[in-house]
Amino acid sequence: MYKVLIDKMKVVNSNPVEYYFLINDSWRSVNELIGKKISFIWSGYVFCFCNKKMKKFYRQNFCYDCFWSLPQASPSIFKHELCQAHLGIEERDLDWEKKFQLQTHVVYLSISSGVKVGVTRKNSVEMRWIDQGATEGIVLAETPNRYLAGKMEVYLKQFLADKTSWIKMLQGEVDGVDLIAKKKEIINLISDEFKPYIFKKNNLQKIKFPIENYPKKIKSISLEKQNVVEEKLIGIKGQYLIFESDCVFNVRKHTGFAAELVIS
């Protein structure tokens, strides 16, 4: 039995993807728990980024103060087109925002259920694809900052979805789409403003997850609804643990939950 503060699983892009939990300051393989019964027993408390202990979060995984003051919780985190650090304008903390926003970003196409468009920092693109359970990804464009990538993403939403159906993703129901052909098609539709940023190489990345048999019906379970989750792990995809009972557990959504983890 281990006391853990749940955090999103660390991933390594291997064949298949390797997942790790941080337990007692060391990384423990989650892949090795496949086939075993695991339990999360919630303490009834959650911890914010700032260490504040609460019975529940205010919004997302933040306390009230952090949600309204931290740059990590600002509106531009989700709406990239609202970024203003490139103009020297502060949203919440200009130094933090400059470091975060003024680095190379990519606009990508990925397939987790159907084709979608998304934005992330160049150095975290593979991790992003794995976290969303994408089986394929390709970089469409590279921009010098987050704002431009966000602006391009907004423009591309007229042709592409920007959301994943997590249920289809977890059922392994994935549209077969040729991403290189799709990228070509999108490049032809793009306005001149964005053409200089097109990433010319077509490095298609394929991702294999540690799951053999996908569940047919999906039931999402959480520690807020039931204090104890005790299930046999049969696979992992995205940031979800998939159990034999067709229940799925979103690890990332439980960031900051103080729990006991029992492996049997």
Ligand SMILES: [Zn+2]
């Ligand atoms: Zn806080």
